[in-house]
Amino acid sequence: MKHKELYTVAVVGATGAVATEMIEILEERKFPVGALVPLASARSAGDTVSFQGQDLTVQELAEHSFARVDIALFSAGAEISRKFAPIAVKAGAVVIDNSAAWRMDKTVPLSVPEVNKADIAKHQGIIANPNCSTIQLVVALKPLHTVAHIKRIVVTTFQSVSGTGKEAMDELLEESRDLLSFKEASPNVYPYQIAFNCLPHIDDFLPTGYTKEEMKMLNETRKIMGDDSIHVTATTVRVPVYVCHSESVNIETQNKLTADEARALLAEAPGVMLYDDPAHKIYPMPIDVAGKDDVYVGRIREDDSIANGLNLWIVADNLRKGAALNAIQIAEALIAGRSSLN
Numbered sequence: 001m002k003h004k005e006l007y008t009v010a011v012v013g014a015t016g017a018v019a020t021e022m023i024e025i026l027e028e029r030k031f032p033v034g035a036l037v038p039l040a041s042a043r044s045a046g047d048t049v050s051f052q053g054q055d056l057t058v059q060e061l062a063e064h065s066f067a068r069v070d071i072a073l074f075s076a077g078a079e080i081s082r083k084f085a086p087i088a089v090k091a092g093a094v095v096i097d098n099s100a101a102w103r104m105d106k107t108v109p110l111s112v113p114e115v116n117k118a119d120i121a122k123h124q125g126i127i128a129n130p131n132c133s134t135i136q137l138v139v140a141l142k143p144l145h146t147v148a149h150i151k152r153i154v155v156t157t158f159q160s161v162s163g164t165g166k167e168a169m170d171e172l173l174e175e176s177r178d179l180l181s182f183k184e185a186s187p188n189v190y191p192y193q194i195a196f197n198c199l200p201h202i203d204d205f206l207p208t209g210y211t212k213e214e215m216k217m218l219n220e221t222r223k224i225m226g227d228d229s230i231h232v233t234a235t236t237v238r239v240p241v242y243v244c245h246s247e248s249v250n251i252e253t254q255n256k257l258t259a260d261e262a263r264a265l266l267a268e269a270p271g272v273m274l275y276d277d278p279a280h281k282i283y284p285m286p287i288d289v290a291g292k293d294d295v296y297v298g299r300i301r302e303d304d305s306i307a308n309g310l311n312l313w314i315v316a317d318n319l320r321k322g323a324a325l326n327a328i329q330i331a332e333a334l335i336a337g338r339s340s341l342n
């Protein structure tokens with residue numbers, strides 16, 4: 001595919017929580033879009049999405065949807081990506097896939113541009129966008145890893161319902177309304193009530209007792225950081241927050257890093273907002289970080305229970321940096337290094 005002034009961009013899952021942000025971010029960041037092709041299931045074919053002041057009609061995703069498409073942003077789940085990403089590539093598009101379908105495929109780059117932008121150029125048609133919890137973790141930890149070498153990460157997540165999609169956001173609202181009206185909650189998306197509750201259960205359980213989400217944090221962190229020696233143990237928890245994932249993170253480093261040194265590194269790090277002044281009650285919270293692009297880091301403390309330990313609290317907008325923004329940053333890197341396009 002040749003360099004173009006304007007690109008035809010398809011968005012698969014255009015009516016979903018992530019793709020809605022993608023379309024907004026394409027416009028916000030003035031991505032050179034010549035034509036936008038919104039695709040979804042038959043359920044919402046005929047609906048409209050707004051882009052650059054125009055109402056565009058959502059089309060039903062089909063095998064012929066990718067003719068003349070340069071870049072296809074996929075955000076409709078792993079099953080759709082597994083089936084349609086190769087079809088899009090065959091039609092000449094480069095796919096940036098937001099699902100888990102291709103992330104651990106050895107031929108597919110998994111990229112967070114602040115960490116491993118160079119990997120994007122190695123693509124063979126598909127580039128994977130990492131899991132939301134992993135993106136914010138690696139953006140904050142890579143600058144510390146470069147200097148002090150992280151040996152082990154212990155992370156507990158507090159993940160918002162928008163990480164599950166738009167139906168889960170509606171479920172939290174409905175359950176909250178019902179419970180505040182003294183009616184019973186009727187969970188549908190989640191196995192239990194999410195309103196006024198925490199579920200230590202994200203994605204399916206494995207025979208080891210870990211969930212798939214927890215294992216994604218291990219495997220994707222290693223792949224993005226390009227370092228299989230990092231040990232990661234995760235506990236992922238769904239909490240009744242609409243937008244933003246928060247993470248309590250403990251790291252053990254090879255070389256000593258003081259809290260002040262970590263703060264100095266993070267103050268300069270791309271994509272990071274250091275937000276750490278407990279004396280003035282300054283620490284990141286979902287209500288402040290929702291809608292922001294940066295990964296916010298605060299509560300940085302030395303962990304005196306081990307020789308070289310640090311604790312951090314990391315919050316990011318899971319729909320933006322955790323999904324849509326990261327995908328658009330990949331697309332920007334792709335068109336900046338034109339020769340890497342098919």
Ligand SMILES: NC(=O)c1ccc[n+]([C@@H]2O[C@H](COP(=O)([O-])OP(=O)(O)OC[C@H]3O[C@@H](n4cnc5c(N)ncnc54)[C@H](OP(=O)(O)O)[C@@H]3O)[C@@H](O)[C@H]2O)c1
Nearest residue numbers: 013015016017018040041044075076077099163165166323
């Ligand atoms: N939410 C996050 O924070 C986050 C973060 C990272 C990755 N992801 C991943 O991004 C993907 C989308 O997540 P989401 O939260 O945006 O989900 P969502 O709000 O539930 O939206 C799903 C989208 O997929 C479309 N879709 C469903 N079945 C389809 C089919 N058979 N053919 C075509 N389109 C179909 C839906 O269209 P209809 O309107 O027609 O149903 C809708 O547009 C998932 O793979 C998810 O794992 C999400």
